[in-house]
Amino acid sequence: MNPEVREKIDALFIRKGLRMTKPREIILEAAFSEKGDHFTAEELYEKAKEIDSRASLATLYRTLTLLVEGGLLHEIDLGKGVTSYDPNFIEHPHHNHLICMDCSEVIEFEDQHIAVLEDCITKRLGFSPTTKSIQIKAKCDKLRKTGSCNNLISK
Amino acid sequence: MNPEVREKIDALFIRKGLRMTKPREIILEAAFSEKGDHFTAEELYEKAKEIDSRASLATLYRTLTLLVEGGLLHEIDLGKGVTSYDPNFIEHPHHNHLICMDCSEVIEFEDQHIAVLEDCITKRLGFSPTTKSIQIKAKCDKLRKTGSCNNLISK
DNA sequence: TTAGATGCAAAGACTTTGCAGTTAA
């Protein structure tokens, strides 16, 4: 786990007077592993069980709630029909998502120009922005040109 | 109901060989009333029951699925924890949403500059965009300045 | 006439919660 992440977690636990327990450590390790993948509750549960098979879904959901409320995890909608969680907002607070409709890969991107435009529009409407998110669903050019992309071979 | 909307609905029903039944008429009327409000399944159910009290939730969900698949309704996430449905993409195919965190009001906006930027970013990443959506959560300046906004009076 | 649509109620998927026992600080 990235030390910056560890620091933010510790700060949250101190700020809210939360206890660092074994079950929570396991969930944190599964959620904030170096890979930085998005996950659903069920996927996190699987990861947590690999670390320690005694993990419980109830505690996992309770911990997810704490982390989302503390701003360390963001709930995102990747069009799966279930809530996904994104652990990358600590290191990249302003990123957005592009979802490949061919292979379901999720690509994170940041763009200053868009961010500025969003702020302008918000001001013009008479508001001050708090959270901005862009989701682009798209199709992979590479798949169409070469017949394959990261996860798929065209039939 | 707007005639353009009626036309699109009829086209969808013909294209897919669907039957125009009484229960479906009621749901369509509730979903595509002139007001153009967003709604959850439960909210639509209430509206439908006002038109005809015999409405059934099963048929309503089945019809919602048809309309979403047909592109007439978009599923959107307004941060309520439940899926909301947006009937305004027929008349405004490229709009986005600003959600007021003070009063929960949802404001729709369109912006050509952002749309162009989104396309550029998508191309640069090697994709062709299909659906783009922006969600901005914001706080009402008016409430902070004058102590009141559309739905709230500051305490 | 008949394939498609309906309504009910049961099942399913996901998430939350009450409670008795456990544990970090």
Added chain:
DNA sequence: TTAACTGCAAAGTCTTTGCATCTAA
């Protein structure tokens, strides 16, 4: 020591589905 936390299982919420019946075309 004790307030916070845990795991279990039960309950809750939202959505889907099987089936017998009905109906638009």
